[in-house]
Amino acid sequence: MQRKGQRPVVGIIGNSYLINGSYPSHSAGTMNTAAVAEVAGCVPLIIPSDPRYISVEELLELCDGFLLTGGRPNVHPSEYGEEETPAHGAFDRGRDAITLPLIRACVDRGQPFLGICRGFQEVNVALGGTLHPEIRDLPGRMNHRMPPDGTLEECFALRHVVTFTEGGVFHRLLGAREVMTNTLHGQGIARPGCRIVIDGHAPDGTPEAIYVKDAPGFTLSVQWHPEWNAASDPVSRPLFQAFGAAATAWAAGERPGVARRRSA
Template sequence: MNKPPCMVWLPADHRLMGDHGHQMPFLLLGDKYARAVKVGAGAQPVMFPLADTDQISELLSLVDGVMLTGSPSNVHPSHFAEDVADPSLPLDADRDLLTLALVKACVHEGVPLLGICRGFQEINVALGGTLHQRVHEVPGMMDHREPKTAPPDEQYAPRHAIRFAPGSVFEQWAGGPETQVNSLHGQGINRLAAGLDALAHAPDGLVEAFGVRGARTFAYAVQFHPEWRCWETPFYAAIFEAFGRACRQRMNLRLQHADLARA
């Protein structure tokens, strides 16, 4: 029997799409995220498009990791006790409902977890942290948003430096104490959740990477976008390679337990 593939769950975005005033609900996943899992982590990206929170445990038993992607939508500020600051920005309450619960389940059950941009913010909020809704309006903070009208190569180009916590895994992956990263976000961490350790900061002090304290496996998140052509940037590639190794370790344990159950 062929060995089944290592599988990583990527939750979908919920979005209304259509022309001429006729919109229909769609469930979406960005190609760049799925491709980074396939190429960078060596795993098969999977979706459970209509997953409910009460199915999280059973669905986690089928996969080897979870990656929370970036998205045009923001985490609803009601989850950190604030009103919406900019009603023109997209929200995704259905995604919030699933992912905030999924974060807690991954940490509790020891499932490898990687968060990117919105996913980074979801982990912080799920574990009790808060966000700046408009980082660029906070005194002393930089404008971390991308040039919206620029072509993708320019939007995802290196934008600013980040500095790593000495001895952190990020310092190892980057091969030094500092590196350049892209920047495509309006929200950012205000108060870091108590169970997280800040592992990288932007020049203005904004948290750019963290790890889940005491995690049994890979449990890291970044505010920048390492998924963008991750194979072209050694630092980005190293993040996905480490995530893939953790997922394969879980897969091997999962398969061993399945064999024992059948014996």
């Protein structure tokens, strides 16, 4: 139960990273912590995503919600039944071991999460979906990767429209059927997982916004990076505010899955 005056705790999934190419660390971008603290209104807690150091069960008790961040390493293709190839890029098997069961547990419990980029892809894989190793190699698709030599502002600049389902979850939340987003990813959804609803697409048909059908809690995930400029961007701000409200409700003891079962 949340204590009076205490903000909900959001676990920010960290990535394995070598500082100066040699010193192992777990890291998360400052813009993630800023979005969680300043827009969602929660305490940001960076998680060392490795089963050697922490368990899914501990995380579920410790945190009120989870931000599934982006990151350079990709989900290992063995997690969706495919062989590893050079096109699949680098991996973070410790993160795979934490996030995939964590997502499934959150869906079952109604515990909120917000998926971003790799996190969006993790949600799909956790529920049985598959990924394309490289979107830009598919016929008719645009290059969704970041500019190779751009400044931070250029990398996160708005680059394409995302169109949402008429009357769908994202349309209702954001108040618009079309929004402009950045794009910094190489992989993308190939086959949607069980109960994954694709609620938004890029102009080339690439899935950009999903949620889990009939999940009792907050399960929104996006392929773009809403943490950039989250406090002032009209698309990012309501996403993080809604996620923060869901984490606040969880911290206050509201259990949507329990209520659903009792009313069934």
